[in-house]
Amino acid sequence: MDDAGIAIRGVSKTYVGRGREVLALDRIDLTIEPGEFVAFVGPSGCGKSTLMNMIAGILPVSEGIILHHGRAVNGINRDVGYMTQRDAVLPWRTVEQNVALPLRFHGMPARQRRDHVASMLEQVGLSGFGHAYPAELSGGMRKRVALAQLLAYGPDTLLMDEPFGALDAQLKLLMQERLLRIWLERRQTVVFVTHDLAEAVTLANRVVVFSGRPGRIKAIEPIDLPPGRDVFRVRFLPAFEAAYTRLWDALAPEIRKGEAA
Amino acid sequence: MSGAAEELAALGGGVRTASVRAVEAAEVRRRILVLILRIAVGIAFIWLWHHASGRWIDTLLISSPQAVGLRLWHWTLDGTLWTNLSITLEATAFGFIIGCGVGFSLGLLFGRFRLLAEVFDPYITAIYSIPKIALAPLFIIWFGIGIESKVAVSAAIVFFVIFLNTFSGVREVDPLYVNTTKIMGGGELSVLRHVIIPSAASWVITGLKVSVPYALVGTVIGEFMSSNSGIGYLISQATGLFNTASVYAGIIVLALVGAIINAGLRQIETRVLRWRGS
Numbered sequence: 380m381d382d383a384g385i386a387i388r389g390v391s392k393t394y395v396g397r398g399r400e401v402l403a404l405d406r407i408d409l410t411i412e413p414g415e416f417v418a419f420v421g422p423s424g425c426g427k428s429t430l431m432n433m434i435a436g437i438l439p440v441s442e443g444i445i446l447h448h449g450r451a452v453n454g455i456n457r458d459v460g461y462m463t464q465r466d467a468v469l470p471w472r473t474v475e476q477n478v479a480l481p482l483r484f485h486g487m488p489a490r491q492r493r494d495h496v497a498s499m500l501e502q503v504g505l506s507g508f509g510h511a512y513p514a515e516l517s518g519g520m521r522k523r524v525a526l527a528q529l530l531a532y533g534p535d536t537l538l539m540d541e542p543f544g545a546l547d548a549q550l551k552l553l554m555q556e557r558l559l560r561i562w563l564e565r566r567q568t569v570v571f572v573t574h575d576l577a578e579a580v581t582l583a584n585r586v587v588v589f590s591g592r593p594g595r596i597k598a599i600e601p602i603d604l605p606p607g608r609d610v611f612r613v614r615f616l617p618a619f620e621a622a623y624t625r626l627w628d629a630l631a632p633e634i635r636k637g638e639a640a
Numbered sequence: 641m642s643g644a645a646e647e648l649a650a651l652g653g654g655v656r657t658a659s660v661r662a663v664e665a666a667e668v669r670r671r672i673l674v675l676i677l678r679i680a681v682g683i684a685f686i687w688l689w690h691h692a693s694g695r696w697i698d699t700l701l702i703s704s705p706q707a708v709g710l711r712l713w714h715w716t717l718d719g720t721l722w723t724n725l726s727i728t729l730e731a732t733a734f735g736f737i738i739g740c741g742v743g744f745s746l747g748l749l750f751g752r753f754r755l756l757a758e759v760f761d762p763y764i765t766a767i768y769s770i771p772k773i774a775l776a777p778l779f780i781i782w783f784g785i786g787i788e789s790k791v792a793v794s795a796a797i798v799f800f801v802i803f804l805n806t807f808s809g810v811r812e813v814d815p816l817y818v819n820t821t822k823i824m825g826g827g828e829l830s831v832l833r834h835v836i837i838p839s840a841a842s843w844v845i846t847g848l849k850v851s852v853p854y855a856l857v858g859t860v861i862g863e864f865m866s867s868n869s870g871i872g873y874l875i876s877q878a879t880g881l882f883n884t885a886s887v888y889a890g891i892i893v894l895a896l897v898g899a900i901i902n903a904g905l906r907q908i909e910t911r912v913l914r915w916r917g918s
Contacts, residue, residue, distance in 0.1 A: 437819050455822045467820035471838040471915040480834065484825035512915040532824065 382413040383448065383535040383568040385434060390443035392429050402593040403429050406443065409587065409596060413535075414566040418579035420630060421589030421597075422637045427572045428540050430594070434570060435461050435538050447536065460534040460567075464544040466521050468513045474500065474524050475509035481532040499527040503557065519550045526554075530561060536568040543578070555581060556610045563607060576630065580622050581610050588629045591637045598629040700884060707885035708892065715889065720874070725893060728859055728870040731787050735794025736855040743799040744844065747806025748836070757807070768804070772797045773861050785866045794858030798851040805847030809840025842916070845909050852901050860894060 392404040404426040411417050419427040432438045434445055436456035445452045447459070461467075468477045478496045487495065500506050503523040513521050522543065529537060543551045559582060562569060573579050579586045580602055588598040603618050613619050686705050693704035715721035750757040776793045783789040817835045826834065863872025871890050878886030 435819070435823060437823075455819070457823060457825050459823060461820055461823045463816065463820075465816055467816050469817060469821075469835065469838070471841070472834075473915075480821070480826075481824035484827075484830060514916060528824075 384413045384415075385409075385411040385536070385568065385570070386446040387411075387430070387434075388444050388446070390430070390433065390440050390445060392426060392433065392438070393441045405593040405595050407594070407596060409599075411568060411570065413568050416562060416569040416571065416582060416584045418571045418573055418583035418586045419589060420573060420576060420579050420586060420626065421594065422591045422630070422634045423574070424592050424637070425589040425633070426592065426594030427589050431538050431540055431570055431572050435459055458534060458536060460529040460532075460537045462525050462529055462537070462539045462542045464541040466513065466518075466525065468521055468524050468528070470513050473510050473512055474505060474516070477513070477524055478528045478531050481528060485532055495531060496527075499531045502530065502561075503527045519546055519554070522546065522554060523557075526557065526561075530565075533565070534567070536570075538570050540572045541574065542571075544573070544575075551578070552610055558582065559608070559610060576623060576626055577614060580604075580619055580626065581608070581613055586622070586626055588626060589633075591633045597633065598626070600626050600629070700882060703884040703888050708888045711885045711889040712892070721893065724869055724871050724874050725897070727787065728790075728856075728863065728872065729897070731790035731859040731862070731870070732794055732855045734787075734791040735858060736798050736852060738791065739795040739798025739851070739855065740802050740848070742795075743802030743847075744806050747803045747844075748810055748832075748840075750803075751807045751810025751840070752836075764803075768800050772800070772858065776858075776862050776865055779862070780866050785868065790859045790862035790867070790870070793862040794855040797854045797858040801851035801854065802844065802847045805843045806840055809843030810836055812843070813839045842913055845905075845912060849902070849905050849909065852905060853898050856894065856898055856901070 387407050387409040390404060390407045391402065394401045394403055403424075407430060419430065421427045429438060433440050434447065434452060434456065436452045436454050447456060468474075469480070472480065475496055478499055479492050482492045482495060497506070497509070500509055503526050505520065505523055505527065508516065508520065513524065516524070525542070543554045546554060555578065569582075571579070571582060576586075583602055584606075586600045586602060587596055588600070589595065590597040600622055602622050604613060604616065604622075689702065690705045693699050693702055699707075712721070750760070772793065775796055776789070779789040779792040779796075783792055813836050817839065818831055821831050821835050859870070860872035860875075863870040864876045867873045871893055875887055875890035878884075878890065
């Protein structure tokens with residue numbers, strides 16, 4: 380597999396701390412096809428973010444192997460784009476400088492960089508904010524800066540950990556629409572971690588449900604909705620409801636287990 | 641960021657109305673009032689000094705504003721002021737630069753390598769708890785009574801402030817920024833340059849603000865102990881002769897220099913840390 384697919388083979392993660400060893404993820408096997416939009420859902424602490432961070436190479440696997448582009452991930456994976464709930468845009472760089480940073484790392488010449496950054500900012504509706512510092516922007520605008528940055532250097536795989544979690548409901552829908560449009564255009568492989576089932580069904584081709592700790596894959600639900608779906612209206616389709624119900628049935632006992640424990 | 645600022649950022653624009661102008665005018669009036677009161681306090685102090693001198697308190701102890709002013713005037717005319725001040729400033733500047741350079745580099749190094757920090761921690765704490773002024777006699781033995789020993793005293797004082805601030809700044813860097821920058825394609829050097837140093841900058845600048853006055857203190861103390869020039873030398877010599885007018889003149893010069901340096905640093909701070917917003 381030489382493309383943007385991700386192969387997760389027998390991956391486990393254990394943490395050692397306070398004199399105890401905790402199994403966070405238990406032998407996960409999952410293949411993510413190139414260009415596929417996969418959502419991870421599960422109760423808090425099920426290891427879905429951990430798995431994503433292992434794909435990003437931020438955390439080492441305890442057992443098993445993760446292949447990306449056909450190569451084992453070992454150390455920071457520079458072939459992905461990474462976006463989390465917490466803002467990672469650097470507060471001491473202006474919007475422009477932030478978006479340009481990965482381009483600089485990839486050796487794009489300054490003049491070309493400037494044009495490219497301008498067009499990216501236009502795509503996310505932030506033209507005219509290039510010289511602003513992140514502290515001068517609203518939370519939603521900072522998210523769009525992060526998105527512009529991600530798109531600017533165009534990684535073929537995006538890892539997103541509740542990227543819109545901190546936004547209000549309306550803004551979240553707008554960001555989802557933007558993301559979906561971009562994905563339709565570019566067809567990156569996307570791993571999207573969320574605790575919002577509706578968000579998962581709205582965006583993904585496939586939703587992976589994790590069990591509570593230790594995290595195991597409990598169910599995988601293909602989402603049978605048109606790829607050019609309308610994020611505002613998709614929730615009223617019968618197929619959405621069916622998928623949502625099946626996912627909830629898989630997820631609910633896991634959440635209740637967590638509550639009882 | 642405050643809710644109001646968030647709101648403003650989200651709204652953007654806004655209109656310059658009469659109430660905006662009214663708010664601004666009130667702010668200007670306030671500033672003028674503060675300025676007038678400041679000057680009044682200064683004048684009141686000098687008047688009180690003048691009034692107390694020779695009347696309530698012996699002139700030998702507190703001199704008088706006229707005598708001090710006259711002394712400063714003479715020093716300026718005959719070049720004494722500039723000759724000695726330049727030597728003090730030179731020693732302070734060199735000490736400051738050396739202390740900063742070494743402190744910053746070691747702070748970065750120790751901040752990045754945990755083992756190094758853990759091994760040296762007790763030794764650094766021990767040396768840190770020595771009053772650096774106690775090292776001044778040693779430096780005079782090592783470097784003589786010239787400028788070198790004063791540079792050494794102020795460098796030793798500045799070093800620790802900058803070192804500890806840089807170290808904390810580097811340790812406080814958000815790992816999310818480091819990881820994200822690496823994933824975007826940044827190497828170790830890029831992470832250092834674009835993430836770690838800017839992130840530590842606010843700590844370092846706080847350190848600078850604290851340490852510049854200390855550098856001046858270090859130099860002057862070195863000059864007190866043994867030297868043949870500098871403001872500290874002028875003060876200690878005048879003390880020996882019970883020439884209080886000169887002692888106060890020297891102290892006033894030091895106070896002014898300290899205030900000017902601080903104002904300059906504040907300018908630098910607002911420029912470098914512009915990104916923090918208001």
